[in-house]
Every structure is written in structure tokens, then in C-alpha cells.
Amino acid sequence: ETGVTQSPTHLIKTRGQQVTLRCSSQSGHNTVSWYQQALGQGPQFIFQYYREEENGRGNFPPRFSGLQFPNYSSELNVNALELDDSALYLCASSPTGTNTEAFFGQGTRLTVV
Amino acid sequence: AQSVTQLGSHVSVSEGALVLLRCNYSSSVPPYLFWYVQYPNQGLQLLLKYTSAATLVKGINGFEAEFKKSETSFHLTKPSAHMSDAAEYFCAVSTNTGTASKLTFGTGTRLQVTL
Numbered sequence: 001e002t003g004v005t006q007s008p009t010h011l012i013k014t015r016g017q018q019v020t021l022r023c024s025s026q027s028g029h030n031t032v033s034w035y036q037q038a039l040g041q042g043p044q045f046i047f048q049y050y051r052e053e054e055n056g057r058g059n060f061p062p063r064f065s066g067l068q069f070p071n072y073s074s075e076l077n078v079n080a081l082e083l084d085d086s087a088l089y090l091c092a093s094s095p096t097g098t099n100t101e102a103f104f105g106q107g108t109r110l111t112v113v
Numbered sequence: 114a115q116s117v118t119q120l121g122s123h124v125s126v127s128e129g130a131l132v133l134l135r136c137n138y139s140s141s142v143p144p145y146l147f148w149y150v151q152y153p154n155q156g157l158q159l160l161l162k163y164t165s166a167a168t169l170v171k172g173i174n175g176f177e178a179e180f181k182k183s184e185t186s187f188h189l190t191k192p193s194a195h196m197s198d199a200a201e202y203f204c205a206v207s208t209n210t211g212t213a214s215k216l217t218f219g220t221g222t223r224l225q226v227t228l
Contacts, residue, residue: 033215033216043216043218048213048214055213102159104156104158105156
């Protein structure tokens with residue numbers, strides 16, 4: 001059984017550019033959530049995908065968007081990057097149902113310069 | 114809205130000493146509570162979870178937490194600290210938004226273990 005994997009592990013982008021982060025969910029998990037963790041902070045919920053549809057969203061602007069594919073893997077896209085977007089982006093997968101535990105990947109460290 | 118508050122951004126203990134990391138929650142419904150650990154440059158690993166089955170929850174690596182409704186607390190403890198326990202610890206509450214569940218995290222407590 002493979003865990004949650006994210007790619008790339010590190011990324012440097014220039015302000016105004018666009019970025020795509022990828023996540024493969026744990027085997028058997030059909031729900032994927034994305035979190036942003038700024039330096040020294042707890043993770044903040046961006047959005048969740050279930051059955052290829054957005055299924056809940058946190059307080060993030062529309063330039064943060066995502067996709068989920070039939071194999072339950074997911075992408076996070078961020079347009080018009082800002083310096084404040086620099087953070088660790090965490091993907092978490094969970095099985096069907098509410099209040100189930102989430103399993104996290106190792107994260108993608110995004111630096112915007 | 115459900116939330117958690119972690120008291121103490123930094124906690125330092127000696128190896129072999131008791132570890133106590135504090136978490137208080139705010140919730141209008143019975144909460145689902147979690148403790149996660151994050152090692153440097155890593156993702157989050159689940160230590161334990163409370164889902165109303167038992168108030169004392171045992172987790173991995175010798176950690177446990179007790180749910181106290183009267184105190185709205187879910188403090189994390191370990192009887193004897195080990196150097197390998199040095200990490201960032203996050204308390205979280207699960208919030209349902211329709212068919213989705215999201216985790217709302219505290220700001221974290223950095224545990225330092227000294228010789």
C-alpha cells in the first residue's frame with residue numbers, strides 16, 4: 001500500500017507566474033484535500049475534492065484552483081503567484097465519509113521570488 | 114465555528130521527563146479531535162484521534178490524550194520524553210461542511226528535548 005506522494009518537493013517561481021502541484025492519493029482513498037502551511041503556522045484548508053468535484057473550499061481566492069482525476073490523484077494550480085504564496089503545500093487523502101482521518105504527503109515547498 | 118487553541122508555542126523538556134502539550138477546543142457539537150506531528154521538512158503524521166468512543170486515547174510512539182468535555186481540552190501527554198520526540202505538534206478539529214470534512218489546525222507547539 002503506497003502512501004500519499006507529492007511532486008515536486010521543492011519549487012521556485014517568479015511573482016506573476018503560474019504553478020501546478022501534484023498529488024497521488026493513498027490506495028483506496030477517494031477524497032483529496034489541499035492545505036497551505038506558511039512558515040511558523042498551522043496548515044490552512046484550501047479545498048477538497050471528492051469524485052472529481054470540488055467539495056468544500058476555504059478562504060482562498062479563485063486563482064487557487066484544483067482538479068481531481070478518475071484515479072483520485074489531484075492537482076493544485078495557483079495563478080498570478082504572489083510573494084505571500086510562498087509556503088509548504090500539503091496534500092491529504094482520506095477514505096469516504098466525514099470526520100475520517102487524513103493522511104498527508106510530505107508536501108511541496110513553494111518559494112515565490 | 115469549530116476551532117482549537119494550542120497553549121505554548123514552544124515547550125522544552127529534559128529527556129525522560131513528562132511531555133504535556135496543551136490543546137483546547139471550541140465546538141458547538143461533539144468534536145472529532147486529532148493530534149499530528151511534523152518533523153522538519155516533512156508532512157504531517159497522525160499521532161492519535163478522538164472520535165467519542167473513549168475519552169482516553171492512545172496513539173503511536175507512546176503518546177496519549179484525554180478528552181475532557183468539562184474543560185474543553187484534549188491535551189497530549191507522554192510519560193517519558195525521548196530525543197526523537199523533538200518536532201512540531203499540531204492539534205486539529207474536524208469540521209463538516211456538507212459532505213466534506215476539513216481539518217482546522219492550531220498554531221502548533223514546538224517540542225524541544227534536551228539531555
